[in-house]
Amino acid sequence: SPKPQWNDFLHIDDFDKATIMKMLDRAAEVKALLKSGERVYLPFKGKTMAMIFAKPSMRTRVSFETGFFLLGGHAIYLGPDDIQMGKREETRDVARVLSRYNDVIMARVFAHQDILDLAKYSSVPVINGLTDYNHPCQIMADALTMIEHVGQLEGTKVVYVGDGNNIVHSWLLLASVVPFHFVCACPKGFEPDQKTVEKARRAGISKIEITNDPKEAVRGADVVYSDVWASMGQKEEAAHRRQVFQGFQVDEQLMKLAGPRAYFMHCLPAERGVEVTDAVIEAPNSIVFAQAENRMHAQNAIMLHALGL
Ligand code: CP
Ligand code: NVA
Secondary structure (H helix, E strand, O other), X not given: OOOOHHHOEOOHHHOOHHHHHHHHHHHHHHHHHHHOOOOOOOOOOOOEEEEEEOOOOOHXXXXXXXXXXXXXXEEEEEOOOOOOEOOOEOHHHHHHHHHHHOOEEEEEOOOXXXXXXXXXXXXXXXXXXXXXXXXXXXXXXXXXXXXXXXXXXXXXXXXXXXXXXXXXXHHXXXXXXXXXXXXXXXXXXXXXXXXXXXXXXXXXXXXXXXXXXXXXXXXXXXXXXXXXXXXXXOHHHHHHHHHHOOXXXXXXXXXXXXXXXXXXXXXXXXXXXXXXXXXXXXXXXXXXXHHHHHHXXXXXXXXXXXXXX
């Protein structure tokens, strides 16, 4: 029988605001329980998760595996040597085989179409652990972190500085659902996907700005956010990008322009001295490790929702 579409977690804007906020509330609730040391809530007891990684990972792998275990389940890591989707085996076959063993599939892939195909052919929920197009689990964790530190997500100003990449697309899709002010400051030619920008603008929920001027962009920000200039799959462009992205490093001067209330955020891994200085990432207003921690809690809530628990 076909699974309901909402069982998958592929893009933030597949959900309405109430559902997103409910997931974030649930994340905070289960986080408090886990932090208290209680190990009595085991909703994933007897369940297994297949985790497909076509790319490297620390946070995504450890947070999914640990979170699923702490709530009673068992997660299986499948690296590039185990599953070569589309090479050793067709994605639609991978989806149907894993669905016969596992209750949920999490995947980190290159082409976004791969996660869509996995979801289409699997009979269990599929969770997007990053594609070349987006990274919805990261931005759910970031939203949770903002609620904890800024106090709320609604009405805030988030200024992303750098490459218009998968992280930016997930911010734009969140902004299609929850109202805040999102600004992406990137070099010319490195803007986010135009269709995604238009989609977010058309939603009419948030103020969306795409600019090439980081200094102007950061004024009055609640959050200044950065990510690597060369994503996984683009590492051979790193040297060229370092030239083109001059002026887009988040340094103490840029944080000063942002103003005293601005937090610094980064999905990590970071290249210190490239997209962000060591001083900024180590400053008291940097909340990058809180973000990393919240990956696990946001994803626990996402998995609970995906499994209808
Ligand atoms: N932020 C993030 O997804 O980190 P990993 O690549 O280490 O999973
Ligand atoms: N944009 C980065 C995010 C890593 C978590 C990448 O895709 O490599």
